Amino acid sequence: MSSVINTNLPALRIQQALASNHRALETAMGRLTTGQRVRSATDDAAGMAVGNRLASRIRGLDMAVRNANDGLSLLQTADSATQEMTAMLWRMKELAIQSANDTNSQSDRDALHTEFEALQTQLGAIVTNTEWNGSKILNGEAGASGLVKFQVGASSNDSFSVDLSSLDTGSVHDVMQSTVLISSQSDAISALIEIDDALTQLSSSRSTWGAASNRLVHAADNALNVSLNSNASRSRIMDADYAQTTADMARALILDQAGTAMLSQANHRPMLVLALLR
Template identity: 35%
Template sequence: MTTLAVDGSVAVPVTASDFALPISSDSPSSPPPPPVPTVPLDSGPGYSLDVSGMPSHLAYALGSLGSSFADGAGAGLASNYRVVSGRFPASSGSSVVSVSSSNAGGPVSLGSVLGNTFGLATAGAAGAAQSVNTNVMALNAYRHVASAHQILNDSLQKLSSGKRINTAADDAAGLAMAENMRSQMLGSKQAIRNAQDGISMVQTADGVLGTVHSMLQRMRVLAVQGANDSNGTAERGNIAIEMDAIRHEIGRIGEVTEVLGRKILGDKYVEPADALRIQIGSNATDMETIAVTFVDVVDIAKEQLCYIPQDADNAAFQGAIRNIDGQIEVISSARATLGSVMSRFEHTINTLNVTVENLSSAQGRIEDSDVALDASRYMRGRILTQTSHAMLSQAMVAPRGVLSLLSVA
């Protein structure tokens, strides 16, 4: 059995008679006690701890700690406890010393003192039993480790993707709004390409009709020449041959002109009901289309421009002049219509570009990442991850203090 000596004298063994009557050093019937090994404490002069029966490494640790043990590990023996004189018998195989806390007095077991010294939750220090099966401190530290990892993962995901909303869990309402805007934006971009295709189609038709215009002008010049009676029959015959060749070429041009797989100057796409409709919006409404009609050049060549015989006279050529003037007017009107449609396409493209710009800006404000904010969260997550890992490692080691209790004789 071990005891504590605190009054400058040596400690004495405790006997069973101590239960009935305290042993006094002044009693004449008590023989002088034999010396007991003690370890001095830093609490003050004359304070020492009986270490008889303790393992040497534990006695050395207790003597080394004293009042210099920091609060971060649970405070030292002398800083939280004041060892006072007195002797109590051993209980349950543990050495018992009489100590008083700075907050509350009374005897506590040496196991409680050791638990407090090594920062463990014990019955004497924290009101909870010492356990090796359940490490509450480690569980708490692990929860904080998981939370720190989540912060780090979220910030890394946002920084790497550049988006604040990567899943619906990030912002369900914001995700719905962003996807709706994305639909409008993508539809508007395709509408721009549709309008550009429409411009290509109209430009092709206008270029071909420009050539037809020139050919009709040449036919008119020949008709004016043939109407002059200074030309004989032979000369008028040659003029008629050239005019008929031009007429056939106009018909051939109308038959072979093709844009995007469609023959636009034939017998189709002439009436409004048969017009080509170009989608220039992202929604399914009639206001989102432009109808484009063309002129039937084949019909002009075969039906409207009359054949001039080689023996034609002045009257025949004058009739040809009037006929050609009418067809020139038809071509001019068709080209004017195509020009207005082309201008409309260009204005539509400008409007759609502004729409796409505004939609992109709005979508970015909703789902794009704030790099400065996410970078600060990333650094916070790194710091929390490192500190929580360090504390988890400390918490995992804490139950090893139980081995010190088991090693006490």
């Protein structure tokens, strides 16, 4: 083995190995400190790209779950209002049936009509004033002309609409008009037809909203499941494996200590050449 003093090749090689080992040690310590395997694109460019796409999708799905739950609350509010309206129409039907009976005097019919008119007014108040989150939802003002759109997924196609405008028109609207009376037998019989039509419309609307509510529940469950699976996938790519990373750090520490000791030995070699000159 030749002995030279101008270039200490063993020391240079050890320094190179130490520099590489220091980078590995810093990487391991950084991962253990942050809990992230991929902290920048230099750690894993492909993993960073996939992780960012998954993170974007997860945020979208989480918001979709919130949207679905908000939509469910809106429809439940509408259904509760129409449930009360249904009960009021039942009472109006009872009053109309009672008024249509010939055993009633005119004063009896007038008294029945007074209650009937109060119920008509309250029906209109429910349609006009029922709101969710500051928006009227039964009078056609909600959404686009009463058509409410629910975004229940991360994709632009993951949406559907529900019509909430029908109560401001049709039979429910007609039965609230002052022309619907029960102050005479003939009027009461005509009112029965209007009330039955209004009940049919309410039943149809509630069925539609019930189906939409079930769809929102399933959409929320699906978005939540996809979000959980996406989180698991992102974790496998982006998060640090503490067992593996701890072992990597321990290995890097041992190599660092050994390399430092070997560098001291390599730096001592030129001194052996000096000893030959004595």
